[in-house]
Amino acid sequence: MAEIDILTRIALHTAKRVEKFKRELPVRALRERQAYKRKPRPFIDAFVGNSAPAVIAEIKFASPSEGFLREDRKPSSEEAVRIAGSYLNAGAAALSILTERNFFAGDPEFLSAVRAAHPDALLLMKDFFIDPYQFELARACGADCVLLIAALSGTELKTKLAEATALGLSVLVEAHNE
Secondary structure, rough: OOOOOOOHHHHHHHHHHHHHHHHHHHHHHHHOOOHHHHOOOHHHHHOOOOOOOOOOEEEEEEEOHHHHOOOOOOOOOOHHHHHHHHHOOOOOOEEEEOOOOOOOOOHHHHHHHHHHHHOOEEEEOOOOOOOHHHHEEEEEHHHEEEEEEHHHHHHHHHHHHHHHHHHOOEEEOOOEOO
């Protein structure tokens, strides 16, 4: 049997993670969170009226190819908030926060903590979106925008785009080919 590619492996792990989230934190509970009640800002605001280059700075603790990126800094909400502050102080127009656990050592709570500490920051939830529940989670954690990976979404890309925007979220689409 051929080895499955990394995107497929991540998607399989994500499906298990999302099912666990759904059991532990149903949509009705997500919608009661304070961050869900705030209106997401249009992500385009990061790029409009900016004379300097608009940088989206990424909070990422690990990667499948490199493992942990900094052994001296362990993934935590506190560390995500610390990094976010340093990026924003350096002029980042927006923050991309990895929330995938198994391969990137992220957590949706990192996004929630950054939102609480930096209520005016533009935040992108970077995860592997395979289920509409994840858009509800993104909203509940305080995201303004989500990343959709074209190769993962396939023919469902337009549907996912509509689901995210119906919740007021902006969408950034990542494509690796035509």
